[in-house]
Amino acid sequence: MTGSSTNMNRAMERSLEQQWIDRYRADHDALAAASAPALNAPRKAALEAFERLGIPAKGSGNGDRYHYTDLRAAFAGEYRRATEAAAPKGSSTGLDCPGHRIELSNGFCREARLYRLDNGVMYGSLAAAAQEEPQLVARYYGELTQSEEDAFSALAAMWALDGVFIYVPAGVKEPLPFVIESELGDGRDLLSVYARHLYIFERGSAAQVVLHHRSDGDASSLSCQTREVVVDEEAHAEMVEVYQLGPQAVSVSGSYVRQAGNSRFESLSVSLSGSLLRHNLVASLDGRGVENHMNGVMLAGGTETFDYATDIRHRVPDGSSHEQFKSIAAGDGTAVFSGRIYVAPDAQRTNAYQQNNALLLTPGAHVDTKPQLEIYADDVKCSHGATVGQLDPEAIYYMRQRGLSLDEARRLQMYGFVREVLDKTRIEGLAETLDRLAEDKIDRL
Amino acid sequence: MLEVKNLHATVDGKEILRGINFSVKAGEVHAIMGPNGSGKSTFASVLAGNERFTVTEGEVLYEGHDLLSMSIEDRARAGIFLGFQYPVEIPGVSMANFLKVALQEKRKYQGLEPLSASEFLRMMRDRASVVELDSKLTSRAVNEGFSGGEKKKNEIFQMAMLEPKLAILDETDSGLDIDALRIVGTGVTKLKRPDNATIVITHYQRLLDYIVPDYVHVLYKGRIIYSGDKDLALKLEKEGYDWLINQYE
Numbered sequence: 001m002t003g004s005s006t007n008m009n010r011a012m013e014r015s016l017e018q019q020w021i022d023r024y025r026a027d028h029d030a031l032a033a034a035s036a037p038a039l040n041a042p043r044k045a046a047l048e049a050f051e052r053l054g055i056p057a058k059g060s061g062n063g064d065r066y067h068y069t070d071l072r073a074a075f076a077g078e079y080r081r082a083t084e085a086a087a088p089k090g091s092s093t094g095l096d097c098p099g100h101r102i103e104l105s106n107g108f109c110r111e112a113r114l115y116r117l118d119n120g121v122m123y124g125s126l127a128a129a130a131q132e133e134p135q136l137v138a139r140y141y142g143e144l145t146q147s148e149e150d151a152f153s154a155l156a157a158m159w160a161l162d163g164v165f166i167y168v169p170a171g172v173k174e175p176l177p178f179v180i181e182s183e184l185g186d187g188r189d190l191l192s193v194y195a196r197h198l199y200i201f202e203r204g205s206a207a208q209v210v211l212h213h214r215s216d217g218d219a220s221s222l223s224c225q226t227r228e229v230v231v232d233e234e235a236h237a238e239m240v241e242v243y244q245l246g247p248q249a250v251s252v253s254g255s256y257v258r259q260a261g262n263s264r265f266e267s268l269s270v271s272l273s274g275s276l277l278r279h280n281l282v283a284s285l286d287g288r289g290v291e292n293h294m295n296g297v298m299l300a301g302g303t304e305t306f307d308y309a310t311d312i313r314h315r316v317p318d319g320s321s322h323e324q325f326k327s328i329a330a331g332d333g334t335a336v337f338s339g340r341i342y343v344a345p346d347a348q349r350t351n352a353y354q355q356n357n358a359l360l361l362t363p364g365a366h367v368d369t370k371p372q373l374e375i376y377a378d379d380v381k382c383s384h385g386a387t388v389g390q391l392d393p394e395a396i397y398y399m400r401q402r403g404l405s406l407d408e409a410r411r412l413q414m415y416g417f418v419r420e421v422l423d424k425t426r427i428e429g430l431a432e433t434l435d436r437l438a439e440d441k442i443d444r445l
Numbered sequence: 446m447l448e449v450k451n452l453h454a455t456v457d458g459k460e461i462l463r464g465i466n467f468s469v470k471a472g473e474v475h476a477i478m479g480p481n482g483s484g485k486s487t488f489a490s491v492l493a494g495n496e497r498f499t500v501t502e503g504e505v506l507y508e509g510h511d512l513l514s515m516s517i518e519d520r521a522r523a524g525i526f527l528g529f530q531y532p533v534e535i536p537g538v539s540m541a542n543f544l545k546v547a548l549q550e551k552r553k554y555q556g557l558e559p560l561s562a563s564e565f566l567r568m569m570r571d572r573a574s575v576v577e578l579d580s581k582l583t584s585r586a587v588n589e590g591f592s593g594g595e596k597k598k599n600e601i602f603q604m605a606m607l608e609p610k611l612a613i614l615d616e617t618d619s620g621l622d623i624d625a626l627r628i629v630g631t632g633v634t635k636l637k638r639p640d641n642a643t644i645v646i647t648h649y650q651r652l653l654d655y656i657v658p659d660y661v662h663v664l665y666k667g668r669i670i671y672s673g674d675k676d677l678a679l680k681l682e683k684e685g686y687d688w689l690i691n692q693y694e
Contacts, residue, residue, distance in 0.1 A: 392533075394533050395533045395534075395535045397495060397496070397517065397533075398529065398532070398533040398535070399535070399543070399547075400494075400516075400517040400518045400521065401493050401494075401517055401518075401520075401521050401526075401527050401529075402521055402543070402544075402547040402603065402607065403518050403521040403522045403547045403548075403550040403551045403554070403607070404518060404543075404546055404547055404550060405518050405550070406516075406518070408546060408550075412535075412538050412542075412543065412546065413535065413538065415537065415538065416535055416536055416537025416538035416586065417536065417537055418537070419537040419538075420536055420537045
């Protein structure tokens with residue numbers, strides 16, 4: 001990720017932040033001209049926030065939310081901005097999952113339109129939605145992203161021109177999942193990609209979303225994306241996300257979920273490949289009787305770094321949250337989990353559970369795990385657990401005694417380790433696909 | 446089938462087996478009894494190839510081959526089965542998948558064609574009935590959440606699937622209630638054939654009511670100090686080991 005030597009010298013004279021600010025100022029007019037008012041509205045405040053926050057260094061900033069992973073190095077480089085979708089490729093390497101398909105390339109919907117179903121569901125391009133449904137978009141857009149508290153969320157707000165919009169009206173139980181195939185890269189190095197996504201699940205609705213992030217080739221890229229998910233009262237939403245990025249791809253993403261009373265939200269995020277994948281998963285449990293499930297799997301080999309920071313905010317009584325993250329680190333790979341649980345003073349009878357189990361396969365591999373509990377209510381059930389270990393030699397002996405080779409026994413044990421989490425998805429046929437993708441990656445660890 | 450000569454083995458530098466001589470022919474059932482700490486489980490583990498133990502002296506011939514130079518999995522594929530005293534839980538690995546891989550590996554080793562999916566399923570159903578194992582358990586993860594009795598039945602179910610030449614059952618009766626004991630005992634007896642053999646390691650005579658041994662051996666301080674027929678087990682049950690130990694020391 002280096003530019004020419006002149007670029008490097010010039011870059012060295014300015015701070016990293018100043019380079020990004022200058023880049024934004026150069027782009028500002030073009031961005032403003034290309035967007036609907038709703039997308040332009042937060043750009044100025046986001047820029048100011050970015051100027052104030054800066055890109056957090058390892059071990060500092062944002063209340064230690066960026067403690068373990070060095071993101072500054074990933075942001076050093078003369079990045080160019082993606083301005084349109086890349087030319088489509090002939091062959092499809094998407095997930096085999098039937099549903100309403102939405103194709104994104106470098107943060108832009110390939111079809112710049114909003115689809116409308118007979119039941120009132122709308123889905124497609126956020127830019128199109130901002131034109132066609134300005135009031136609906138403006139009502140929710142930017143409410144949850146914290147673009148004034150998080151530098152990467154700010155970057156996404158500053159530059160985003162498009163993303164995915166999904167709207168499921170009150171009472172509608174959409175039978176087919178929304179399947180988003182998101183490609184990164186245009187074949188050349190130092191591409192930066194920004195997008196913002198907005199999903200609105202109204203009262204009593206039900207929906208499933210599958211996201212597949214893929215890189216086109218080995219060129220270096222940097223992606224900053226945020227997603228806002230509004231889950232109204234008694235709505236049920238499930239979201240599964242798979243990252244399958246190339247060896248030079250960096251992704252920083254934020255998922256911001258707000259749940260109203262008696263709603264249920266389940267998410268599963270699977271990091272299969274990429275140079276550096278950082279995920280901020282934030283859920284605000286704003287209504288009584290809310291159920292939140294956040295699950296994840298990291299399979300880090302080579303020099304890959306996968307870093308999940310979750311933040312569950314129990315704001316009112318009678319909510320429950322369940323987090324289960326499993327990681328395997330091999331080679332010189334790194335897997336990080338830091339999980340914050342906040343329980344507000346009057347959020348009585350909260351039930352919060354958090355678990356992170358990691359397998360460390362090689363001396364060069366690295367695992368960090370940090371629970372962070374901030375509990376201000378007194379009638380709370382809150383438990384967390386973390387384990388970092390090796391494969392179980394007893395289980396391997398047992399399997400070999402039945403005729404499996406050492407290698408098979410190790411692999412089967414790793415498959416089983418992550419399958420517990422992958423099989424939580426209820427989207428039809430998806431668990432088998434996830435198992436297969438995870439097994440392919442484990443075989444290459 | 447099995448010829449053990451002057452077998453010595455250590456764990457963490459401590460000698461547990463101190464010169465075992467022992468042989469098994471096809472069609473035979475041998476019971477190995479003895480007080481706690483006499484080396485019974487170690488003997489079973491060494492035969493299976495458990496890497497925690499180091500063989501320091503002696504040799505073991507299995508069907509004429511040097512067993513001790515074979516890997517754990519090759520011993521298994523060549524027909525040695527160890528019924529574990531404490532069957533291991535393997536989260537996320539289904540019984541069906543585990544047994545499928547195990548069976549195909551064994552068939553490959555023996556130069557046989559792989560079983561088709563339907564043949565395998567039929568075989569699973571069939572063999573589960575030998576030990577009255579709830580067929581729902583075969584779709585669950587290996588031993589996970591199984592009761593003590595289910596785990597032991599599951600060991601015998603795996604034995605029925607893998608059709609070993611030499612089965613070594615390490616305290617399969619421990620922790621079993623009367624019904625489970627009967628099911629496990631009669632299950633093993635149903636699997637008995639003229640071309641296979643069984644070594645039953647046990648503390649108690651009661652399992653031997655179902656699995657009637659041709660020979661009973663007493664292991665003490667890492668050696669077989671006495672061998673007899675099935676009546677020896679009855680005598681040991683009544684009188685304990687002291688009379689033998691006194692005689693030995």
